[in-house]
Amino acid sequence: MASRAQWVGGLLFLIAAAAAPALPEWVASLVTIAFANALVVLGLVVLWRAGLVSFGQALYYCIGAYTVALIARWTGFTDAIALVLLGGIGAGLVAALVGFLLARYREIFFAMLSLALSMILYGVLVKTESLGSTDGFSVATPTFLGYAPHGHALGLSLYWLTLAVDAIAAVLVASYFRSVTGALAAPIRDNEIRVEFLGVSVTRVIHAKLVIAGVLGGLGGALAALSIGHVDPNMSYWTTSGSFVFVTILAGSASVAAAFIGSLAFEAVRSIAVDVMPSLWQMTLGSALLLTILFLPEGLGSLMGRLRGRAGAKP
């Protein structure tokens, strides 16, 4: 049973999909990147609801991206759908492994450990000559189940693929939030001990959330790699993680849709700011973040709820 927000969300997706051919290429490209990044943000939302802020999601983003790039480079296999799935799976596996450790940490320590892990990957990639060290390397042109588009058609195909992955992810995550384990977010954040006493292994629940966030991060990175056409170690740098966290705060955790809207808004503002005032775009973003934290702690998503008369919306 879908709520009103979901109907609206579904409609917007369809509109976005249908409008694609009419959009100028730079807009379509912007939307594609924004929606790829939105997946990473969605993963952060899953974690933030449980009270965890990861400063290292760039790790999974980078793994997803490099998985795609390396498979294409080493095997010549270029099917986009398969590559993206492999990117997600690869990142998910790492998250599952790392999760055994990470699931036991909270707050600042969780943030720092996740940061450290992403920086380890950065350090390794930067010093690996065969992978192009700081320059990275380019990603082969993707194909789609045999279809090999170029130019505008390629851009459209990637656009639609990203939108499709997003839509599926949105539906799955929304239904996860409605399940018991998914709902065990605010309770864990509020009072972990009580949750344990109710018979739940909090570590296992958090481990699962870490894997979900990892998979989403990997999918996002894979899609981004295909769209940008290039991967480099910067994808694992802490500032990349920082910008994902940024969007998460901006968007808020009130709904699944917030991740997509927030990501889109962020890309739009960043592009415009870089264009209009190239030396002040960081200041603009920083001010936006500051103002949001100070006056809209629940993020922009909560603004919607407040306009409707109640604080916060359910997915």
Next chain:
Amino acid sequence: MLLTLSAILTDGLVYAAYLFIVAIGLTLIFGVMKILNVTHGSFYAFGAYGAATAVGIYANSDLPAALGFLFMIALAMAIGLVMGLVLERGILRLVYGRDEVVVVLVTYAVFLILEDVIVLIWGPRSYAAYQPMVAAGNTELGELVLSNYDIVLVAIAAALAGIAYWALKFTRYGRLLTTVIFDRETAAAFGINVTLVYTVTFVIGAMLGALGGAVMAPKMSITLGIGVEVIVLAFAVVAIGGMGSIEGALIGALVVGICRAAAVHLIPQLELFVIYGVMALVLVVRPYGLFVRAQPRKI
């Protein structure tokens, strides 16, 4: 072999001095205020750029190089003082009491803003301030050539460590600080003006951060992005040593410094990996750092 070993030791020591100077302000602020201050990178950057300006002004006069060095430091610390004061009273105090992570995000936002303020003030070009280092000359130790400036750095780091230790243990203010580090609420209940302590601590931390940038300025190309790199290095040192512990920052700096020097000389590919690998390892084994005891959960 011996040469490599001595090179590792001296390089490690110098790098450790750099890390300690940079990290001490961060660990102080975290220990007292429980804030992981991302803006620390900005203090560092401002200190470096300020030093470049100072050296620029100074180079045109005829006064001795040593005075130039002092001028550089004084300017940087003045910058740190003003920045620290403005930020703490203006922005930070608005978010005290909120979740730790929220405060970190505020400092991150301020950092982003300040990155562009640097461009506004100094423009996008890079600067150099190598004069003090060149003026200091070199010393030869057998086959090793050491820059005197590096020796000065190590001396400064040692002096800072000594002063910090003495101040915390033997001055009234230092003991107040230690009390607040231990338990803010109880300190306030004893009548300690915690607000004042916070402001003073943050300002000192800012000044130390700027000092770090200033003393390092002669050794690097002062350009955009130096703050970005330093933050995560400082975090690593502080996480290893224990947040809020001066001894910890010292040991953390030494550990990272020596490990990195070893990597650079022996297996260069591992240089960056080593730093964050050690950080991750320490966080796993002793999350509170090597020198801080775990805190019991308050109901």
Next chain:
Amino acid sequence: MSTGGSPILAVRDLEKTFGLLVAARDITVSVPAEQTVGVIGANGAGKTTFINMVTGHLTPTKGTILFEDKDITGKPSREITQLGISRSFQVAQIFPTLSVFDNMCIAAAIARRKGGMLGGVTTPVHSEAAIAEAQATIDLFQIGRYRDTLANTLPQGVRKLLDIGMAVVGWPRLLLLDEPTSGISIEEKFDLMQVVMSALKTRKITILFVEHDMEIVMRFADRVLAFYDGTVIADGTPHQTLDDPRVQELISGVRLKPGAGHA
């Protein structure tokens, strides 16, 4: 009080030592189903150690614990909760940013999920059954008027009722209450216990409650266990235990005759 059948809880020769410290020893107690047992004793006498061993948070160094004839000695607390033993807390442990209803609902949904993690992902949290259970338990503890109130704004008595309610929404058969009236003003203690006890009796739950207020113990317990120095020094009806001279000397003080002093 049921007379037939084996006891719901049978503890034998239970002991817990921490290094050289003997926190509890020689505890042998048999509790028939639906009995209400009061547990008294000074702090440090071993009451909480005993409760923690029954709920699985401490592993006994010696002895056995049988619940409904199943050996649960040393089993992890998660399993024990799922088997039907629940507890409430001296300081109410609730979810402060959620409403009373959401608190109860999540507890109900957790209790209803089948099969661990996978079950958790496939069971909806706001299922009709969970909602119904939550509402029923809210009504049972008479806190319906606070249904949509945020838990961190609740008055202390209601917090306690919520805490106990959450422990009960999954229909446990044995409930351990850790100082249910602690933090409640003297005027309200009695009424609170009244609500709690009638609610629990409606669900035929066997109750073990730790209390320091002897009058509450007198009024609501079928049986009283007195702990001292890690072991049980008296076990009988409230009158028997509280009239026991050792208990009076070490724990409760001399009991006033009815009519003297306030009720």
